């Protein structure tokens with residue numbers, strides 16, 4: 126398996142938004158543990174049933190379940206040229222497990238202050254037909270598709286506060302872990318979607 130990239134940052138930082146373009150540039154498929162878990166929840170698989178309550182309260186799903194999910198996913202053929210991890214790893218245990226099975230070429234960290242996050246999350250809408258992510262103010266959807274947009278169950282103010290707390294306690298320490306390995310590239314995510322995307326694109330081109 127070729128080297129992979131990690132997209133890192135707090136909830137609502139813009140990981141999913143930027144992942145689409147990064148995948149286009151690098152040819153590496155996006156692997157979002159959040160999307161995989163939501164699919165398991167909607168299909169009511171054993172994993173989904175176990176993960177649901179954690180996700181709805183904004184807590185991290187146990188490491189063992191996530192590590193197993195990733196270990197299975199990267200066996201698939203499209204992962205042979207490396208992948209783009211979105212929202213994984215989120216704990217030191219996940220990062221250590223990943224380091225044993227995958228070579229990481231870079232970790233792109235999108236940094237956004239907490240006070241910006243709540244507005245981004247509460248205003249997010251998803252198009253279930255295309256997977257496109259919109260925002261009622263920052264990336265308004267075309268009016269003709271507004272009727273079919275959905276809001277994630279965990280996209281409410283109370284859950285976001287728990288997700289942010291989980292991020293600061295369990296996930297953000299990973300940025301120094303990757304920085305010490307010389308893999309971390311940080312981007313100021315508190316700008317427009319296009320500006321953030323341009324910085325990431327320049328980084329990928331120079332690499």
Ligand code: AP5
Pocket residue numbers: 134135136137138139140141142143158159160162179180181183184185186187191211212213214215219245246248249250258259260261263264288314315316317318319321
């Ligand atoms: P997950 O689905 O990964 O959620 P998250 O990390 O909280 O990230 P989000 O999807 O909320 O945000 P994003 O950074 O992708 O932002 P987006 O681009 O959509 O995880 C959900 C849950 O699953 C977790 O809470 C946990 O329970 C579980 N889970 C998942 N992975 C796990 C793991 N590895 N271990 C354990 N548990 C795990 O953008 C957000 C909004 O902002 C959008 O509306 C967008 O249009 C807008 N926006 C984007 N960029 C900008 C910008 N520059 N300016 C203005 N608006 C912007």
